[in-house]
Amino acid sequence: MSDTEVPSLDIGWPGSSGVYKGVTRVSVYTHPPKEQRPHIKAVVRRLIQESHKAVAIVMDLLTDLQILQDLLDASSRRGVAVYVVLEARGVPHFLDMCSRLQINAMHLRNLRVRMLKGAGLALSFGKLPGSLCSKYMLVDGEKVMFGSYSFTWSSSRLDRNMITVMSGHTVDFFDNDFRELYAASEQVDLYREFNITKPPLPTPVMKPKMQHIRPLPVTTSRFQVSVGDSRQIDLKVPAHKYHNPKYLLVFGNSLGLTGSLQDLSTQRDSLVGGLNQRNGLQNGFLNANKEKFSVWCLFKQKKKKKVNNSQPITESGLLCI
Numbered sequence: 001m002s003d004t005e006v007p008s009l010d011i012g013w014p015g016s017s018g019v020y021k022g023v024t025r026v027s028v029y030t031h032p033p034k035e036q037r038p039h040i041k042a043v044v045r046r047l048i049q050e051s052h053k054a055v056a057i058v059m060d061l062l063t064d065l066q067i068l069q070d071l072l073d074a075s076s077r078r079g080v081a082v083y084v085v086l087e088a089r090g091v092p093h094f095l096d097m098c099s100r101l102q103i104n105a106m107h108l109r110n111l112r113v114r115m116l117k118g119a120g121l122a123l124s125f126g127k128l129p130g131s132l133c134s135k136y137m138l139v140d141g142e143k144v145m146f147g148s149y150s151f152t153w154s155s156s157r158l159d160r161n162m163i164t165v166m167s168g169h170t171v172d173f174f175d176n177d178f179r180e181l182y183a184a185s186e187q188v189d190l191y192r193e194f195n196i197t198k199p200p201l202p203t204p205v206m207k208p209k210m211q212h213i214r215p216l217p218v219t220t221s222r223f224q225v226s227v228g229d230s231r232q233i234d235l236k237v238p239a240h241k242y243h244n245p246k247y248l249l250v251f252g253n254s255l256g257l258t259g260s261l262q263d264l265s266t267q268r269d270s271l272v273g274g275l276n277q278r279n280g281l282q283n284g285f286l287n288a289n290k291e292k293f294s295v296w297c298l299f300k301q302k303k304k305k306k307v308n309n310s311q312p313i314t315e316s317g318l319l320c321i
Helices: 040-049 065-076 088-100 153-157 171-184 245-251 261-265 271-278
Strands: 025-031 054-059 081-087 111-116 121-123 126-128 136-139 143-147 161-167 297-303 314-320
Touching: 025 040, 040 065, 040 136, 040 143, 040 161, 054 065, 054 171, 065 081, 065 088, 065 111, 081 088, 081 171, 088 111, 111 171, 136 171, 143 171
Parallel strands: 054 081, 081 111
Antiparallel strands: 025 161, 054 136, 121 126, 136 143, 143 161, 297 314
16 A cells, blocks of 8 residues: 555456466476475476466575576566566565676566565664565466465475465455555666666557448348338449349339339439329328338329210229239
8 A cells, every 4th residue: 555656467467367277286296206296396397388378476585596597588578567576685686696697678668677665664763674485486367376386496405395376266365465565675687787778668559540431321232221211312332223124013104114213313214203194192191101111003094985076084003012
């Protein structure tokens, strides 16, 4: 808890905290090995080499060159995010090992190192310092290795140690603890320590401005174009309607030519215009049911004979199917 900004895990984090990870499984390894079990150092190196998301380490000393080489290979070659929180008094030894390996900007791209001290004890004459004695390693948010083993050559060859590798829901406790320690720690600027030029931040790519496309006024489905919609100038009609002979029943002209819906906007070829000239019918009669289906109409004319030398009588009929 502080009034300073919390450092972010900027190179990635599995984010699987709170997700059920299955049954908890436990494996215990010792040095010297027992019952033909693998060596402690071999177990740690295999966990690092099999990682593919993130490796988070809390350690008092990290001076083993082989383990450090595995961490640098994971960060630079496979793109694994590597976070290391070290005891403050062990940082100079870690920097000495890094200088021996001649690290460069590619190694530091996915590597973050921070240092932390113990909680300490505040007294009237000052504060007694403490040490960071936690020793564990999180791998991909799925496995955790913890115990008395430090990542040093003497700890893997001279001392007696024991480690436990666990997987399952108990990993969430170590996940939360590491993020708390990482937030309370101080940054170790490796670029400044080794006089390496820090790469510039990537330039954000500007997305092209989206143009608003005005939707068509009416639908262009083959079953939903009605007679009234044919008056629209910007109506888009599928190509199959230009040559379908069944539409001649509705939109055929007196010349027997096949026309498209766009050609019906003229007064000569429009069925609605012809009906208005002959019978004075209103457009609303044909458009009454255009929401669900189109009405097929046949116009029929019949002339009778003259009666008493008068004008011939014309009867018009409208047959709807």
